[in-house]
Structures are given as C-alpha cells and as structure tokens.
Amino acid sequence: MRPAAEARPTAGLQVLAPRRNAVASVMVWLACLVACAAVTSSLAVGAEPGVWEGAVGFNGVYRTGSWTPLLITPATATRVWVEDPDGELVGYPAVGDTIGEGAGNPPRRFRVRFGRPAGRVLVEDDRGAQAPLRLPVPLESTDEVLLVIGDLPSAERAARLLQREDGERIRVVALPDATGLGPAGLDLDGADAIVVCGSAVTSAPSAALAGVDAWVRRGGRLVFLAGASAAPPGLSEGPAAAWLPGPAGRGGRVVRMAPLRRSAAIETYSKAGRPLDRNVLGGLEVPFFEDPEAIDGAIEAWEGNAPTDLPLVVRRAHGFGTVTWAGIDLDRGAFRNWQGTDSLLVELLGGRSGKGGRSAEVNRQSLDLGGQLRMGVDRFEGVLPVPFEWIAGLALLYVACLYPLEWWLVSRGGRPGLAWITLPTVVILFAGLVWWTADRWKGAEWRVRRADLVDLDVAGQIARGTSVFGIWSPANAVVDLGAVPSTAGLVAADRTAVVSWYGAGGRGIGAVDCPTAHPSLASVPYLSAAGLTGLDRVPVAASSSRLFEAEWIAPLTELPVVSTLRRDAQGTLSGVLESRLPFALQECSLFHAGWTYDVGAFDPGTRFDPESGKGPRTLASFLTRSATVYDRTQTQAWRVDDTDVERILEVAGFHAAAGGASYTSLEAGRLGRIDLSPLLPIDRAILVGRGPAGTAWSCGAGRGDPGPAPPVDDSPAEATWRIVIPLDKFSVEKRSP
Template sequence: MIRPLATTLLAACAACCVPAGADWPPDWDVVAGFGGVRRTGSWTPLVVSAPEQALPPGDTLHVWIEDPDGQWVRSPAAAVTSAAGRSLARFCVRFGTPSGRVLVEPPFRTSLTETDAEGVATPAGTIEQRCRTPVPSTERLLLVVGDLPAAAVAARLLQREGGRAIRVANLGPAPSAGAAAALPVAARDFDAVDAIVICGSQVTGLPAETLVAIDGWLRRGGRLVLAAGATAQAIAAAEGVAATWLPGRVTGLASQRRFATIEAYARAGGLDTRAAAVGTQVPVFAAAPLDGIVDVAMDEGSSRPLVVRRAVGLGRVTWIGADLDADPFRDWPGLETLLVGLLDGRRRIDTDAIATPTAGVADLAGQLRAALERFPGTAPVPFEVVAAIGLLYVASLYPLDWWLASRSGRPWIAWVSLPVLATAFTALAWGTGDWWGRGAPAACRTAELIDIDAASGLVRGSSWAALRSPHNARLDVAVSAATDVAAAPVDAALSWFADAGTTLGGVDAAVPHPALAAADYAYGAGLADLQAVPIAAGATRVFEAEWFATTSAAAVTSTLAQTEEGTLRGAVAHHLPFPLQRCQLVHGGWLYDVGTLQPGQRFDADGRGPRSLSNAVRRAKARREREAVDGWDPTSGDVERILEVAGFHAAAGGIGYTLIESGRLQRLDLSRLLVANRAVLVGDAGAGHRASGWLVRPRDESGEPWPVETISGRYRIVIPLAPEAAEQAP
C-alpha cells in the first residue's frame, strides 16, 4: 500500500516540477526512431518536420530530452534543411525515461528562452510533443528493410532460445520521397539496433546517405544479414557501399533449381519443389578467393557459395545468395528457421540459459556502473544506519521530549529541548556522512576499452567516467581522443550512463530517479561536450563516451594465418607508441599468452601451445584432472574483470556463465570475429597512457579541472588472417 502511494506522489511531484510546453503548432511533426519504433536508453534519430513557411530552411533548432533523473537535456543545434516540400531538423538523442516527451525550441521562440544562474538555457518557451511508447531497454531490436513477414516468427524463435524479448521494426518496401527524407543518415542513429536484415531488392531504393549510415554502423560493430540473390548483380553494378557487403566480385548469374544444402541449413524441406516451379538465379563470383567463411555452398563439395560470413571492420555481415522476399523463399515454411540460422540463433552456446538479474544488477553494464561508483575511502551509508538514526530521532521527539515537558510541569522546556535535539541529530547525521567518506575530495575515475581494426584503420573508443563531488556543483564535462592513437576527424558522443530496466534509476522506470541536485543542463556545440551538469554534495554521476576515428599510423604488421588444426602460425608486431602489457593473442577458441610486447617487437605463434579461450576468460582452475569454473559474481567491483568478460562474453559462455546479459556492453563483444578469419591482440596500455581524454571542470571560482584516474585501459587490435587461411565450413 505504501509503495504505490509513494510512487504516485513522486510522479505528481515530477509532473509539477517540469515546465509545461506550449501548444503544439499545426502541421508540425516529430518522429523518433525507425518509423516511430525506438528503444529507451539508446541513441535515437529524431526528426522535427514543419511547413517551410513556418520553419524556413537555414534556421536552427534545439530539442530537450529527459535523462533518467527527469532533468531536461538540451541538444546541440541542428540546421533546418528542406526535403519533399517540408523543413526538417535532424537530431540524435537519448531518451532517459519511457515517457517520450520532447520539448522543441524553435527559432521563433528564441526570444522566450530563459537562462538560469549558470547561464544555461531553460525549457521555458518550448513546445511539447510525445513520442510512441518505446521498446524497453532490456529487449532487443531487429530492423528489417524489406517485406519479410517471416522475420516476426524468427524473432519469436530466437526469443525462446535466448529468453530475451526481440522486437521487430520494419522500414518496409522502398519508401516514398517524404518518408525517405526522414530515414536515419548517421551511423549512431542505429545504436538501438542489435541486427539488421536487408533484402537486396530494397538496396537500390534506399537513399545513399542511409546506406552509408548502415555501413558505418556495421563497421563500428554491427551485425548485418544481406539477402541478395539475383539482386546482387544490380548491387554490385551500382558500386556503392552495399557492394562491399558482398563476399566477392559478381561476374554474372546462374540458374539454381536444387537447394538441398539450404534445406539442411534451415532444417526444413520442400524448397526444391518450389524452386523448380519458379526458377531461381544466384550470383556467380570471380575465381579469386572469397573474403569470409563459406557456411553453405550450392552443392556439397562445391566452391560456389550460398551463405558466407565475413568480418567488416569491427562488425560482421552474413550474406545469403537468395532473395528472401521473392519466390520461392518468401512463403516457404522453412524461411523462419533459415533466418534463425542467419542470425546466429543456433551458434549460441547458452541457448538453454535464462538471464536472471541478481543482487540488484540487471546486466553487465549495470554492474560496471556500480563498480565505477565505488570510490576508495568512501561508501554509501548503510540503510540500517540511516533507519536507526531516523527511528532514534522520532523516539527522542516522542515520547522522550513529550515526557520531559509534561512530567516537569513546565511546557516551555520544549522550546529548549526541541532545538537541542534537532541540533544534536543534525550533527550526528553530518558526522555519520563524514565517517563514510562524504567529505572526500572531488574525484573522477575512468575506464576505457580501445578497439582497432587493422584492416581499415578504424578506431573505436569506449570510455566511462564516474564523478564524485564533496559539495553541490555544476560541471562542464567533455571527452576527446588522444592524437597519437586517433587521427582527426573524431566522431565522439558523451552522455549519462544508467541502468537498464525498471529499477530505481533505470531508464524504463515509470518515475524518474529523484535527484538531490535537480537542474537542467545542455550540450555545447556537439555531442562531446556537456555544460553545467548538476551534482549534489556527496553524490556520484556516471557518464559514458564513445568515439570513432582512424589510426594515425598502421597499428600492426602481421603474417598470421590459420593452420589445418585451427591454430595460428606466423608472427605479429604492433606499432602503438607504447608497450602493451599482459598481452594475449586470441583466435577461434584459443588464447596465446604473449606477455609484455614492445612497439615493433614480434610475437611468433609457430610452435606455441595455446590454451582454451573460454577457460581463460572464465578463470578456470585445474581441480583433480579437470577444469573447474567458479560462478560469476554479480556483486564484484573489479572494473577490469567486468570489461574482460564483456569483451568476449559469448566465448566465455554468455549468460550460461554470467547469468546476466551484457546489456549496453554487448557491442563490445568480439567473439563473432574470432570465427570469421580474424585474430585479436589484447593488451593493457599501462598507467602512463589514456586514449580518451576526460575534462571535468567545475563552474566555481577556481575553475580548476578535477584530477582524473584511469583504473583500466585495454587495447584490442583486430587482425585479418592471411588469405590462404580462408576456409570452407563443412
């Protein structure tokens, strides 16, 4: 009874504290996500459209979005452009609550925009709109480009295997000019998407900038399925970015009437009969070695592929030489299980395990946040202590204070005893906070994971920062990339870091987490700069940053190749401007211990005995002639260990080992690349180097930047194996 009442009161208070937006003008529209489908807590494309006479091209707009604390965050300015007779302003935002509230700050209301004491704009004078109910942050999102009804059934099959709900968003057939203008145009716009399935017939109808955005998302760690049979010839002829998703150079088409290998792959029959009646064409590739692993060939023992898996940057694309949205595949009963196979549904080794959040931790991302907030010398005051002080205070007021005043016959004593009791308990509360480290100096703890694709030179920096302040403050927070690792330009984005789910402070909670220092804040000129972020005395705030760039020089030289036994031969040397400590080389299911590797120093894998990657990540110990694994501890505060497991989560056994999902750290898992002709060199940079530069500056008289402590800095270099290492799956 008490909990629902408290929730209602908090919701009412939150509603009262939010500035009311003005009436929404006619003919204006806001679309968030993919046709209105978005996921809470992820970067989301948002398009504001209006008639050109109401919003002239060339103007700028801002939008305000709530963070998990219910505080409004002002976006960077977006330029207004014209498309299909309407004015558009594009944003990339993160919704911290499921409410979907958007406050738009149009140019004609700029004169009404107010500023607070820190000179930061407030939402006064904005107009409000609400977006559709979102997909919860704990569910997955599958994006389908094309007419593929079987994808919904495949999603349900995958859900039964993994236990986590999967939503399907469909961009449908080739969009109209107006709809195409609102499609995502940046790689970060696809942050919420776990996998994309694209039908080849839709590729030529998509805007070029959308295809470039999908390609960028793929190379940054995405997972793409391209279904292109006869349509592969048109894709290759267009010579766009989609042509790079094909496993080789298309030289023509060939008729194919037998698909026994596809039937075996899909574990379903009846396709041969349909194909014979319709007639199907598949692409033929040049004789040069294909880039990738052939999962399915046209005939057993044939070199002509039908399903190929290959690494592209830090992501992976699975190509199937069939147009799944056309006959004979579209209405084939086996299409659902075929999609399950293409989406790696059967490759998972944890399909019988169900994620069970424990100890207040929803996933590995939530565990990382909790670990970062554990500052040395400080700890949260235990609830038992807070409750004991509160009960003692109440008991002191009544019956103790009442008894003293009534028994003495002098009621005026209460005018003395009450201030004394209040002062005493205030001092007790203050001293209790000091005992648990409330007065510790300002601090910033960071961790980072830097991934480099040696083939393309792409660098992905993932970094997190936990801030703790001894007093109420407003902070300017910015992130940058080190120039000795990343060359300009750098695409960086900085934002809050919160738990998934409906727990207190979670992004799916019905009521925002009540913050002690509630104030709105804003981005600067770009997404890498936050201004006037509020923080309460003794409180913490955690931020995440992700940046992308290219290497300033070649990261490695390698002659690594795969042997017939599945191990590695050849040598590798890195060229980073610092030594890598505790180095390891991983490939397939194996791990090689390297030790410290100086710049330019070679490591030769020939003759080296690897050990099991799964056992190494899980820290298995030999006990009585067998390997024993201790269970994962969801309460561990070891930041380095959490990132190690998240980085190869599937290889370690997935939720079968940790019993919790990776959450927002899932994009860091490189396990899929280890079986796609890639090896990964892993090492620590040591305390002397940081690739992600955090700048935390308080808005006070001193303005001195806070000291930054990097507690974990790990590098992973993805290395392509020599062409002769390519193999055909049996």
C-alpha cells in the same frame, strides 16, 4: 427620536456598499490577473499543443536508452528537450546532416535518447518558446529489434522461430526502402540486427546506405540478401559494394552470374524440413566473384567440390561488426513462400541459441551487464556508505538527549527557562556530529572513476573508443563535460566523441525502463552540446555522483601491429605478430576461435610467435577462470555483485565466447555492442591487453556558474585494448554438404 431610529438601516447600507465595491474591485483585478497569466502563458508557449509533428525511430518504433532519430515539422524547431533516467530534461540541438526529407518544407532532424518510457518531450522554436510533443510509447530497452529493409514476409516467421524461452519475441520493423533512414550510424542504434534486400539497395539514397555501413562498422550485425540484384553493374559502387564478399578490408566484385544447378547446399544449411521445388532452379543464377580464393571470412554454404567454387553464404567481419551475405534473393520468386526460407533466415541471423546453465535465472527486466558496470563505476575510492550502526546509534542518542536528559537537567533545578539553552545546544551538537560523520566516510574531495575500452581494426584501419565516466561531488556544483580521443588512440587530434548520460537497462531504480523517475537531488535541465560532443551545465548535488558515457570512431593514422598470423591445419595459429605501438601493453593475451595464447607484456617492437611457449588453452576456460583439480574442472562462478570494472569489461567484451547468460545469468544489455565474439571464428585474431586511456575527459565549471572548477584528474587512468587482426588466408575448410 423616531427619525433617528429609521436612519439606522440607511447607515448600515452605506457601510455595506463600500465593502461590496471593494469585493467587486478585487474580483475584477483577479480576472485581469488571470487573463494576463493566460496571455503570458500563450506567448511563452508560442504554439498550442499538437502544432509540432514528429516522426520518431523506425516508422514510430523506438527504444528507451538508444540513440533515436527524431524529425520535427515545421523546421522552426531549434531544440528538443527529453527526460533522462533521473527525470531531468536534456536539450538536444538539431543536427545538420539530412537526406532531403521533403522538398518544400523538410523537417528538422534531431538525435535524442529517451531516458524514461513516459517522460516529457518538449520542442523549442527559434523564439525560445516550448510546447509538448506527443509520441508513441517506446519499446523497453531489453526488447530486441530486427530492422528489415525491403519486402521480406519470412522475417516475421523467422522471429517466431527465434522466440525466447520466456516467450519474448524479436520485434520486426519492416521498411519498404531505406529512404527514411538517417545518414549516421547513431540513427540505427535502436536496432539489434538489420536485414537488407538487394532489390531495395538500388533505389536507396547513398547517404542512408552510408548510415547502415557506419552502424555495422560500429559493431552491428547485417544480413545482406543479394543474388540476382547483385548482377553487374548493380552494386559495383556505393556503400553496399563493401557488403559483398571480397578480400580483407575490401568488398568483392561480381564478374558474372553463374547458374545454380543444385539446391542441396541451401537446403542443408537452412535445415529445411521441405526441399526446394526443382522447378525453381530453372533460370536461377547467383553471383560469381572475381577472386574467390581471396574471400575473407567463413564460407558457410557453397555449390561444388570446394568452398571457393561457388560461395552461397559468406559470413565476414566488417569493422567491428559482421556482414552475412546470401547469394539468393529471398524476397523474390518461390523463396517468398518456401518453408525453408524461415529457417534459412534464422541461420543467417546466427541460429537459435541453445542456452543452458544459469540462463534460466535471467530476468531481462532487472540487472544486466550494463547495470553491473554501472555499479562498478559508481564505487569511488574514499567514498563509503555510513555504517548502519552509526546511523542507528546517533538516532537513539539524539532521542535520549532530547527527552530524558534534557528533562532531567531542566526539572532538577526547577528552572524551565534553561530549556532555551539546552535544546539549541543539543541540536547544534548533533548537527556537527552528523556533519563530521558524513565527512568522515564520504570525504570532501572530488572523485573520479571510469571504465575505458579501445578497439583497433587492422583490416578496416579504424579505431573505436568506449568510455564510462563517473564523478562524485562533495558540494553542489554545475559542470560542463566533454570527451575526445586521446593521442594514445592512434587517431587524428581533431576527432570528437559522442557524450551522453549513462543509464542501465531494465526496470530497476534509476534504469531507463523504470516507470517512475529516479529521485534526483538536483533537478535542473541541462544541455547537450552541438554535435553531441559534450554536456553543458550538468547539475551535481552535494555528496552524490553522476555517470556519463562517450563513444567515438575514427580512422587509424598508423597500423598498431604487423602480422603474418595464419591458421594451420590443426586450427591453431602460426606466424609472427610484431608491435608497432608507441607504448607497451601489459597482461596481453591473443584470442582466436576457441583458443587463447598467453603473450604477457607486449612492448614496442616486440615479436610474438604463437608456436613458442606452452601452447594455447581453451578460451572459455580462460574467460570463466576454470581450473582442473584432481581431474575435475572447476569454474569460477560469476558474481552479479562484483564491482571489478576490468573483469566486467573482459567478460562483456567476449560475452558469447564465455557462455553468455549460461555463465553470467545476465544479458549483455547495452554492452552487447562491444562483444567481439562473432569475429573470432571468421579469420580474425584479437590481441587483448592493458594500456593507457584512449579517451580524454574534460570536466570544468559550468558556463555562467560562479563556483570554482572541479579539480578532476583522471591522468592515471588505464584502458582495455583490443586489436582485431586479420589472418592470412589458408585453405582449411570443412567438406561441402
């Protein structure tokens, strides 16, 4: 029996051995799986983090919400994925236009929009592998950016003088030249104003200057400092020649350089506290133009007895933007250190805004007019929030049915098994009731709402369209979106629009500066189409909405109006305006300077004479809906919760003329680019009315999606039309300082 007892430990060891072998085998297999996963991950990524190098914005300075140039090295990158405000990745394709950055291995150029301040950025190569890209932290969408091209030390000092009441200053980005700028106006979307020194223009690529010119025509604000640098033949050709003062729609031509003998005009205009050194005037020359009498715009400073003797500062319209030309090179000589250069640059940029009224209520990180427009477009007919009373009542009734009622039914008969029937019945009954409630208030049909704006410039013969498009989906769907100028836009049929998501500025929920992403109900990546002409495979969750924006600019195929309007000695309009539009405009008004004229319906072939009728009224009272009651003026206060899309576009389109933040207590935000107020005092009249939509949207089922196409119909949509009309020259100017 003893050998048997001694054999027991051996049997135990024999049992444990297979277990140890099994554990070892499992560990080996786990190690193999981890190794395979690592290899697969490395193959999927295709490159370690840090392989991609990116140059973003203006020397690394860029803003959330704005179109931003992004240069990726090496050039094998095919797509860049950037988060939108919902935290979903949007894939942007490479663009084909380059300026030749680098000779051997030029980077690949992209145009993207950053929807979050700390969102992910992934770069995809030609094999489909993705890797993260690290970029500097962007500026907030509410920050103002002043881009300076050239060596101008006074720009930083001028920014300090333009500091806001809340302590926020304009961010100055200085570039030695324009070599790194993109060839499209979208590449400069992150700048609020641009200052270009004439000395930096001669060496700048023409494609980069064309991009600046396109940005101004889209509604930008340019300050052009060209004195001796404009001497012939320096700026006789190229895009910068159009920035010199000249007739409407054309640039000026410098015939010779004239000596500047007195500095009183510049000192008075700049409100300088210290006069300019008289020794500086020796040898100082300014451009003299071919036909000063035909200069379009407002001559704000001049030398001589009349403004046309020797213009020194001219502010003029250029497309839908403005160009302020100064005939002195502030980046040269004694002007670099003159104290008055700082205040002179402030005046060239538009001066200090003495805001009052409700401007103290402004919170630049919260709601702005762009966010208010978002709230307006996000209201769909037939889609209402479920009342709180219904939600609370259903919740209380559900709780009451689960415990007191069901317990009473089951315990009364002494049959606990009855709960297997009553509980599912209660759950199914209330699920159906909730479904019916949601269908009752939300509806079961696709809904569309939009805000449409069309601008026509008669002098430059260009058209611009801006549209915000919102869709509401009753079910989960994947859609493809696109937009093109409609035939009513008076442009060629082959033109396309730039389409993207719409996001409000600030730090509110769903805004582009919000530190956390808005909780999306359909977090799936989608694509931006080639040329940024649309969005592909955009996910839309059931009972939710999405907002998009489109912008296009194109040459006019025909003139919309014929005008002989001019400004008389009293500052009011005279002449005749005739419509050449193929459709009628309703509820029209004619704006000029600080006045508005009631036009009414403007049918094709109709002629309007501003001197007929009951005369003009002040523009500010028209925009603010002011009325005189018992010799007292009552102004309709602006409501930040108003969702009237037409009213929001009306005020945003002339925000400065309405009083700006003093009236609305809101900043314009991204809608500041549609503000045409700066054009009113510089020989421009603007006809405003309601007409057909100028942007045609398309919304269909996403490619590869088996679901049916969404039945979206926006054919009855209308738009706000604004026609910018140049005035015939009339010699009414203020006295020389």
